[in-house]
Amino acid sequence: MPPRAATRALIDLARECSTLGQTEDGIVLFPPAYHTGSPSRVVITGAGIITALGQGWRPNAEGFRNGRVARRPVTLFDVSRQRVKVAVEVDIPDELPATRLGERETRRMDRAAKLLLLAAHEAWQQSGWEPAEHLPLVLGTTSGEMKLGEAYYQQAVQSPIARRGQATRVLYYQAQQQGMLVAKALGVGGPLTFIANACASGANAIGHAWDLVRRGHAQRSLTGGFEALSQLVFSGFDSLQALSPTECRPFDARRDGLALGEGAAVLAIESLECARRRNANILGEIVGYGASTDVHHLTQPHPQGDAAFASMEMACRMARLAPEEIGYINAHGTGTPLNDSAEAAAINRWAGARARTLPVSSTKSGVGHLLGAAGAVEAVVCLMALREQWLPPTSTLQTPEPLCEFPIVQKAADAKLDYALTNSFGFGGANATLILRRWA
Amino acid sequence: MSVFIRGCGAVSPAGWGVTALANCLVRGEPVPAKDIVRPGWTQPLRGRTVPPPSTRPAFLAHPRLRRTSPIAQYTVAAALEALGQNAPQPGRDLTKLGIVVCVMAGCVNYSRRFYAETLKDPATASPLVFPETVLNAPASHLAAFLGATAINYTLVGDQGTFLQGIALAADWLRDKRVDACLVVAAEEIDWLTADAAKLFDPEVIVGEGAGALYLSGDAGDGPAVRLEAITGAHLFTTSQMRRQAPRRARAELGSSRPDSMLCDGVQGAPRLDRDEIDAWRDWTGPRLSPKMVLGESFVAGAAWQCVAAVDLLRRGQHSVADVSVVGSNQQAIAARFVAGPQTN
Numbered sequence: 001m002p003p004r005a006a007t008r009a010l011i012d013l014a015r016e017c018s019t020l021g022q023t024e025d026g027i028v029l030f031p032p033a034y035h036t037g038s039p040s041r042v043v044i045t046g047a048g049i050i051t052a053l054g055q056g057w058r059p060n061a062e063g064f065r066n067g068r069v070a071r072r073p074v075t076l077f078d079v080s081r082q083r084v085k086v087a088v089e090v091d092i093p094d095e096l097p098a099t100r101l102g103e104r105e106t107r108r109m110d111r112a113a114k115l116l117l118l119a120a121h122e123a124w125q126q127s128g129w130e131p132a133e134h135l136p137l138v139l140g141t142t143s144g145e146m147k148l149g150e151a152y153y154q155q156a157v158q159s160p161i162a163r164r165g166q167a168t169r170v171l172y173y174q175a176q177q178q179g180m181l182v183a184k185a186l187g188v189g190g191p192l193t194f195i196a197n198a199c200a201s202g203a204n205a206i207g208h209a210w211d212l213v214r215r216g217h218a219q220r221s222l223t224g225g226f227e228a229l230s231q232l233v234f235s236g237f238d239s240l241q242a243l244s245p246t247e248c249r250p251f252d253a254r255r256d257g258l259a260l261g262e263g264a265a266v267l268a269i270e271s272l273e274c275a276r277r278r279n280a281n282i283l284g285e286i287v288g289y290g291a292s293t294d295v296h297h298l299t300q301p302h303p304q305g306d307a308a309f310a311s312m313e314m315a316c317r318m319a320r321l322a323p324e325e326i327g328y329i330n331a332h333g334t335g336t337p338l339n340d341s342a343e344a345a346a347i348n349r350w351a352g353a354r355a356r357t358l359p360v361s362s363t364k365s366g367v368g369h370l371l372g373a374a375g376a377v378e379a380v381v382c383l384m385a386l387r388e389q390w391l392p393p394t395s396t397l398q399t400p401e402p403l404c405e406f407p408i409v410q411k412a413a414d415a416k417l418d419y420a421l422t423n424s425f426g427f428g429g430a431n432a433t434l435i436l437r438r439w440a
Numbered sequence: 441m442s443v444f445i446r447g448c449g450a451v452s453p454a455g456w457g458v459t460a461l462a463n464c465l466v467r468g469e470p471v472p473a474k475d476i477v478r479p480g481w482t483q484p485l486r487g488r489t490v491p492p493p494s495t496r497p498a499f500l501a502h503p504r505l506r507r508t509s510p511i512a513q514y515t516v517a518a519a520l521e522a523l524g525q526n527a528p529q530p531g532r533d534l535t536k537l538g539i540v541v542c543v544m545a546g547c548v549n550y551s552r553r554f555y556a557e558t559l560k561d562p563a564t565a566s567p568l569v570f571p572e573t574v575l576n577a578p579a580s581h582l583a584a585f586l587g588a589t590a591i592n593y594t595l596v597g598d599q600g601t602f603l604q605g606i607a608l609a610a611d612w613l614r615d616k617r618v619d620a621c622l623v624v625a626a627e628e629i630d631w632l633t634a635d636a637a638k639l640f641d642p643e644v645i646v647g648e649g650a651g652a653l654y655l656s657g658d659a660g661d662g663p664a665v666r667l668e669a670i671t672g673a674h675l676f677t678t679s680q681m682r683r684q685a686p687r688r689a690r691a692e693l694g695s696s697r698p699d700s701m702l703c704d705g706v707q708g709a710p711r712l713d714r715d716e717i718d719a720w721r722d723w724t725g726p727r728l729s730p731k732m733v734l735g736e737s738f739v740a741g742a743a744w745q746c747v748a749a750v751d752l753l754r755r756g757q758h759s760v761a762d763v764s765v766v767g768s769n770q771q772a773i774a775a776r777f778v779a780g781p782q783t784n
Contacts, residue, residue: 028692029607029773030443030670081562134672142574153555156635160480167639174544176597176770184677191673192770193604194596196543196575204593208608215615232551235558236570293539293592295584298504298571307589427571428580430592 027134027191032217039214041287043439045280046129046268048122048224049380050115051367052088052261056122061384065412067395069366071248071259076111076147077231084243087229088261088368090115097121099185100131108168111262112145112228113178115373119224119264120182127268128280129220131187137179138193138209138223140201141372142426144175146230178226188222196372198426199332200291201225202265203375203434207289209269210434219274224266225376233371234260240299242336248369250333250362251340251408253399258334261368265376267383284383285437287419288319294429300338305346307431308332308423312350315421315433323351326358326435327417328391329406330378332425333362334369343423344403351406361409365396375424379434382420386438391415443610445665445777446620447654448747448754449521451514453488453647453734456497457521461730461744462751470733473645478631485634488647488735490514504584507568508577509550511628514650514740515541515578516585519622522652526620527586538618539592540605541579542625544738544768545633546596547572552632578626590618598767599705600673601625602651602742603775607670609655619656625743626650637736640768643709647735651743653750663754664781669693673771685772686719686764693762693774700725700760703749705742707731716766726758738768746775753779 049056052070053063063070070088079085092114096106099121109117116139129135152169155162171177179192195204202225209223237243237260244257275282292314294307301308316323332343340362348355363381364370370377381392391409400408417438424432450457453471454464464471475484490510499505499516519539520527550572557565571577576594583592591612595601602625609621627633629648637644655667671692674685696702704720706713706729720727730744731737737744742765749761759779766772 027672028669029604029672030610030667030775032607032611083563149551150555152636153552153632154559156632157479157556160478163639166636170636170639171769174596174598174769180675180677180770183675190675190771191604192597192675193608194601196594196596197592198574198576208593211611211615215611217611232555232558232573235562235565236554236567236573238562239565239567239570241567291591293580293583293589295580295587295589298577298580298584310589426576427574428576429583430576430580 027218040216040271041285042210042213042269043272043275043285044267044269044283044383045275046123046127047283047380047383048119049265049377050090050118051263051377052090053367055093055118061388063366064363064381064384064392065390067366067393067412069396076229082235082238084238084245087234088259089229090262100187101185105181108172109181110145110148110172112226113181115228115264116178116226117182117185119266120186120222123266123268124186129268133189135188136191136212136218136221137183137188138205138221139179140195140205140225141175141227142196142198142201143230143233144178145173146232147228148173150231197430198428199371199374200424200426200430200432201372203424203432204291206267206376206379206434207291207432210286210289213269213271220270222266222268224264225373226264227262227371227373229260229262244335247396248335248365249396249398250335250365250394251401251404252397253401255335255337255340258336258364259368261370263367263370263377264373265380282439284386284439286434287437288315288435290314290433292431294431299427301342301425303342305342307429308343308346308425309350311431311433315435319435321419323354326419326421328385328420329358329360330382330420330422331360331362332423333364335364340401341403344401348405355405358406359391359409360406361392361394363392365394375432378422382422382436386417386420386436389415389417441614441657443613443667444656444659445653445667445750446656446660447522447524448750449518449652450744450747451490451517452649452744453490455491456493456517458747458751461748464733465728465730465748468733476631476634478635485631486645487629487634488645489629490649499585502585504581508581509547509572509628511547511626512578512581515624515626516582518650518652519582519624522622522654534586534588536590536619537586537588538590538609538612538621539579539583539588540595540609540621540623542595542601542605542739543575543627544598545627546575547577548630548633549628552630598770599739599742600765600767600771600773602739603670603765603773604673606653610667613655613657621655622652623655624650624652625739627738627740641709641712645735647737649737649740651740651747653746659781665750665753666778668776668778670775671773673773675771683715686716686766689772689774690719693776696762697760699758700762701752701758702727702762703745704729704764705731705745705766707736716764720764749777753777
């Protein structure tokens with residue numbers, strides 16, 4: 001097929017994929033289009049990631065595989081009066097990728113929006129998708145562009161009469177604006193859904209997008225999470241004494257807190273039929289999603305991890321998998337005493353006899369806790385582990401928590417993996433679990 | 441499968457409860473605005489606040505709700521009213537009650553307070569205040585109060601997000617993820633939000649409160665109201681797209697029926713209202729514009745539009761209600777509710 005004809009065929013196919021089950025004007029939200037047959041299988045055809053380990057798949061894969069720790073002194077805001085003075089900052093490249101955004105819009109992008117755009121652009125390019133008027137974006141964040149909210153407040157208090165720049169700060173502080181920027185940058189018409197379920201936001205977003213595609217409401221979706229460090233959130237975690245004054249050591253008997261991080265991860269997901277029709281390079285498959293609510297306490301999990309158990313159990317039921325078939329768990333594993341003991345209890349109970357041989361690790365030891373982006377980044381880590389057949393270690397671990405009946409991955413190791421499970425648990429009790437399958 | 445609105449609840453500048461909201465809309469007189477002190481300005485800002493409840497709500501005795509910010513209290517009050525007799529009782533299984541809470545400005549009071557404390561001295565910034573700044577805190581408190589352990593999302597976006605939330609809940613019901621679902625939108629007033637709104641239109645008067653719908657797959661005993669349609673969420677990133685978006689939403693909703701009423705989001709701010717007025721210019725049926733009397737309360741305002749429409753249908757005053765929502769900076773979207781249990 002001549003190149004131009006091939007391009008035209010791809011565009012037609014993209015159009016076909018993006019308009020199935022839709023009216024001429026858009027995706028009707030209710031009543032939605034439904035498959036008459038069984039739910040679609042949902043595959044990943046693009047994955048973008050940016051963390052303190054680097055930008056893109058390769059530096060992150062190498063960093064996670066080797067358990068690199070990227071924690072360093074905070075430079076983004078004043079921490080001189082904070083109890084803890086370190087976090088896991090990302091070096092954002094000076095040059096952003098060329099997109100449909102104008103120079104002015106690009107210039108207005110702040111830290112969170114840049115992180116999101118970089119991850120989304122990588123996923124978009126990998127997928128080979130064309131701009132489409134109707135393509136759902138489902139994103140998660142906790143505080144998005146909080147830095148702009150802080151700047152707005154400071155100017156409003158310190159120079160009440162000065163209004164310059166305030167409208168822009170208000171506008172771009174809102175999470176939906178970052179999503180709208182990405183939609184515009186890539187030529188995507190939405191709908192746009194923002195889930196703010198604290199630290200489970202990214203996993204909930206991917207789970208929701210998976211639901212949309214699986215049930216035939218959309219053929220494709222761009223989904224993930226993003227988060228930028230901010231003074232308010234840093235100070236908040238410090239006030240709770242949740243930040244580690246030493247080193248973030250998830251599942252360590254002497255763990256003393258988490259390290260805050262930032263970054264973004266975005267997946268391009270689509271139905272298997274759609275991916276096959278266009279001969280897409282399939283990176284992996286999402287096969288299960290569970291979500292539950294822990295009503296024990298606003299900031300503390302139920303000691304036995306009841307909701308975590310329910311979330312894992314639901315994801316496995318949807319995936320029609322038993323714990324014996326899961327090859328690796330990327331735990332929420334924040335490194336706080338309460339989270340890790342509750343999660344350990346939940347994994348022990350859920351996995352039963354399998355717990356004794358089920359490798360578990362928390363990659364928050366390396367990149368920190370990315371809050372609303374954590375679930376998305378850790379889904380990409382699972383995807384990397386499945387594709388390249390290795391286990392990412394918790395390299396800061398010294399003395400394993402005795403409650404853990406499962407082996408904690410401490411060193412880089414090759415492995416034969418077919419399924420990986422990732423947990424995300426948030427403030428307020430939002431719990432989410434995703435299960436990914438190797439594409440071979 | 442049909443999706444029914446089994447109950448609705450509201451906390452608004454008109455008072456606590458749907459009846460207070462409905463009476464206020466019948467009167468049609470704008471709720472008086474109050475002064476909101478803004479540091480550094482001699483001229484106060486204006487806003488429509490929720491009046492104190494006539495009696496202290498019993499739910500405030502719950503350990504999770506004693507210290508919560510107003511937005512969480514409004515959320516719980518509206519949700520409990522929507523639940524009505526389905527509210528938690530001993531032995532009732534709430535493990536399959538889904539919750540969707542929608543916000544635009546969100547937990548502003550405590551965020552401002554906590555950040556002010558941080559700037560002053562982070563060592564004394566309150567660990568009790570910080571968790572209340574998290575966007576899903578109201579949803580969390582509601583779930584804890586009800587003992588609802590099923591799926592629970594907080595959606596963030598502009599006013600149209602409330603209709604997205606209803607569609608999400610309907611989808612969970614059809615997928616049998618939940619047996620019933622609460623969809624709540626809530627906002628709280630603060631000088632920061634009042635100040636921010638002024639930057640975009642000096643005529644805007646912000647308000648606060650919450651609106652809630654209780655959705656189920658069965659019609660229940662009372663007057664049945666059925667969700668018939670929610671259009672696509674038509675995004676706009678330019679003023680030209682914003683002009684088109686409500687027109688597209690209206691076209692997607694289909695022809696209105698002779699007995700339809702329209703509940704729109706027009707608020708009396710010409711610049712903000714223009715696109716919606718244009719899209720519905722030829723509407724000749726009855727029209728209700730709650731924001732004209734309640735002010736701009738972001739997502740909560742869209743919830744009151746739906747609550748008011750459903751309430752009129754439940755009381756038999758109309759048989760069909762179309763709701764139009766044109767958001768500030770994201771989307772235009774519309775919905776249709778129908779009285780009666782007919783399900784085909």
